[in-house]
Amino acid sequence: MRIRSLGRLLGRRRWRPVVVRPDTTAALSLSYLAFKDLITSNDEFLELVADIEQRLEGYTAFDTTYVRFRAVACATHVCRMVMCLDTLSSRRYPELDPVFGAIERQIEALLAAPRGTRSSAALIYPLSALDATLSDKVGGKAANAGELANKAHLPVPDGFAVSVDAFAALLAHAHLDHAIRARHTELNCEDVTRFNETSNDLQQLLTHCPVPQEIAAAILEGYDALCARVGFAPRVAVRSSAVGEDGEMSFAGQYTSVLNVGREELIDAYRQVLASLYSAPALFYRTARGIPDDVPMAVLCMMMVEAAASGIACSVNPGAPDSGTLLIAGSWGLGVPTAAGSVSPDSWEVSRDGLAISRAREGSKETSVEARAEGGVRWIGSAIRPAAAFCLSDPQVIELARLVLAAEAHYGSAQEVEWVLDSSGRFSIVQCRPLRIAEQSAWAGGDAATIVAGHRVLLTGVPASAGCASGPVCCLSESDDAGRFPPGAVLVARHSSPAYVRVMRRAAAIVTDIGAAAGHMASLAREFGVPAVLDTRVATATLRADQIVTVDARHGLVYEGAVSSLLAGRPAEPARTMKTTPVYGTLRRVADLIVPLNLLDPNAANFSPGACRTLHDIARFAHEKAFEQMFRMSDHVADVTQKAIRVSERLPFELYVIDIGGGLQPPAGESVTMAEVGSEPMLALLKGMTHPALRWWEPRRVSLAGFLSVATESMMSPQDDANVRRLGERSYAIVAEAYCNFSSRIGYHFAAVDAYCGQSPTRNYVSFRFKGGAADDLRRAKRCELIATILARLDFQVERRGDLVNARLRKFPRQVILDRLDQVGRLLVATRQLDMRMAPRAPVEWFVQAFLAGDYSFDHEEQPGRPTGAERGAP
């Protein structure tokens, strides 16, 4: 037993990078692989950061799955970078990993789904027990119903709510949690067919899932208690009450309500409503609004009222928010058609002060819905009902207006209310949610004189959602494929159905034959900021497909063509933004730990693990240190003697190469020629260094002043002892097929070149570092300036500090990289003689031009500013 647990202990030991003695070839190979890995991860991490920044602008929709996936991807890449740096640097930065761990844990904490406290997990709540504070348990709709009934004391039909805990228990019992989430993450709004398939799958799962005995019993008990309270067995309306519904976001009409349900059908109706959580419009709505995918769903069972008339009312007229009126719309029978936008209802505008009816518009009310005795509802044509008269008398309208204003007063903000008038003339409020009114202020176009001259008005209708837009007409019916709706088109439809939420993100405006400003689709249009003109009666008959129209939703007008004067005054980019959604907040907080860069300057004191606050900081640190390590690597190599092969070409120094993979053709002997060098970047460098025009090996006339200067320097700088020793010593290069790392001390200069050159430009780079050199300060500075200037002309990004030049070339195509390496090779050799060739007052630019022109003679006589005869020879 003890041995086994010990074994497990060892088995679960943290993986440690294999630490190899730095002076072996194996170490080099490992380092090279780790380095490659690191730069790859860095590139991918930076792309992820860019993607997150784009989402943070707020125009592209995303959900919590996106946030999680991105966070995990960022963390794994940066983790890999930390581990690679560990290997690469032989554990030189042990403080980095704990810092990474701390940040990673903070991100994890932000993403942890809040586990609801299962303290009081009641399955059923009677209406009398509900108020707004319980919306987490029973959803927005039920909580609001309770609030209206118990706190605002408005007439609300009795009922009970089936809580979110019941839903959770149902899912757990049927093991649906994981299955739902898995399918949910496959959702892709762009692929409409897949989307619909996934939606159907999910709905099927719920409609047929087994209901645990405990829950079924509780639901029936709740119903029986209701019966006891009201004294008979009522029919109920089973309605969705999702958490978050009827709050900041309306979810208007997105979920199913099942009406006129008796005791026997109650459980089935419950499941049906749950299933509507995954209907295509509901899924679209949630994705567009950035709602976290785990939506807890409660259900409200409310007594059905025998409705003589019903409809919707808004405490502020959404079509004319500044007019000081409220809007009431209604029709015969149950309120379904009005809300669903499928009937042309009666509507009244009532002044808020004084409660007088300022305008009444009779709707055709051609269909209505009534309950059937045997359950369910039926739609009736106008032949059966008196369609001529208004469905409410004037005194009734006023009474309703009072109720609506009372609801508004209770909540302190404009409300949208569903009302019912029963056969004995009593009103009930069935549903209530905050009224969303689009911003009016910033818009300056078309004020009092509403009709713009010179343009034909095609239609007039009811303004339902403010704004002005223009586009080609696209007629759509509810059964049509939303995928074919082109972005920027004007949606023209017969009914104002909430199912059109599918296209709201893409529509420029909406025009319908039938509908009301108070209705689900109107609510949605206002939420999405899409201008809408409803109830035009003849839109589908009048407008032609692809015809350009301008919709002035402020005044309820549709013009032919594009009316520029109306469009000109539009406020900048409507707020179709994710920024107000809950998941945006999550991304923002997570992004704060990933994206900001604090470590800006590698030379600053704060460029250290301790100063890292974000994943980006860690990546930056690791990236910078990795380069440093690679540069240093070839220096260490001086100790390695085995496998270093001499390059037998005419070079001003002895060059030894160490192959770590594909850098050399299998060498026959102790040395290789350029023909056997397989490393492309090394080859390019060698080509440059062996360029025929660089006649370094021929004795040249040397400026005595220059020579003496060099000699003096070397004698008088004991700290350069090491340099002096290395004069003429070996230079080393580490090579692989697409990589080379070269360092040398040519004469008194130290130069290092590190380059990767593959097929893909993203990974390609050349790093060049040059330091010092003999000769006095003036010449040294000039030399650095020369090198820096030439490199800058060769597209490098150059940094100069004293006599150190640091240059980098990034992300160029292979051929460019190779060409530049060739130039760098020439530069390395050409500058060797420059110490002795450069007259003190020669302008740097002259040398730059000469070099870039391919003239490496730097002929002493031809230099401008050359010393006169009198000066020559003077020390």
Next chain:
Amino acid sequence: MRVVRLLLVDDEARFVETLSKRLALRGYYVETTCSGAGALELVGAKPFDVVLLDVRMPGMDGLETLCAIQRVQPLIKVILISGDASIGAAVEGMRHGAVDYVLKPSSLDDLLAKVDSAFEKKRLEEEQAGGTPAR
């Protein structure tokens, strides 16, 4: 280029079936098993390049299996798969030697990019171990 040999380890039968079929269609050699113990047996008996390993399985879980595989076949690359977007688990997996971490479900192309990259790493490491660069 020789065929990449994959071992897919996951206890969700439907997922395994679908994925292995799609991988095979793309030209990968795939074997499957539904448990950690099964995975150990297979990597001991046959050569594999990359193992796609589910993190949460009954019995021997993903991390245990990962460590066990590495002891038996140090050169095999293991990519962890999880339905759970937990950063802590991902990082822990990497620290235990997993070469990458993939969330379920993820697009096939993304998964294949990681598989190919892991295979490339394995190839390079084998070359270093072998000494002479192979073309």
